[in-house]
Amino acid sequence: MAKTPFTQSVAATGLVASLPITPDATTSKVPVDNEILQLTVLTFGAGQSLSTHASPKAVVATLLEGEMSFPVDGEDNRMVPGDSLYLAPNAPHSVEALTDCRLQLVMVNAKPWSQA
Template sequence: MAKQSPVSESSAHLDLVDALPVVAESTTSRVLVTNDVMRIVQFTFDAGEMLTEHTSPRAVAVQLVSGRMRFTVDGTEHAMGDGDIIYLAPGASHALVAETACRMTLVMVDVLT
């Protein structure tokens, strides 16, 4: 897991395809950035892998870097392909099923109140 870093500290995360390969019959993840306002996580999914329905108290942006998946938000299913992005409002229920091997980046942002 990435160590907590100050918001004022820049970082680079390179060669992720090699560092986080798709593993057969698995879902894998790596926390890239975590600080007081943001968390960035990269996931890989083999075909058929899924995340069951859940919610997050944070605002979330999901970008499918490569592959195809079905991503459900508040009961509405979206067919995602390379480069597609979905925004999740805080508390939105969501789930996914990878149709092919996939690489996805998730950005969670704390909501200012």
């Protein structure tokens, strides 16, 4: 997807219909992507996972559907729909879908604030 200008409002409609959960796969859509933030919706088939990694951005993760294990800094967090967590920049984390899942991430470029 092309970058979204920071000055442009975006309505991200129809995401559930356009991003079905696929067994044995992880898929994603990025409806907003600009120099300040990125909105990403991911789907995970049951059993799918992402190994430990980190992002230089601050992240708010909200589970929209399913049940997920979301370890952060070595502490496991069991998430159910409606649960959210905040990841500080560079926090090591991983995810494992315990059931079919839909996850929303809002990633914020923390660099301007970390240099203040």
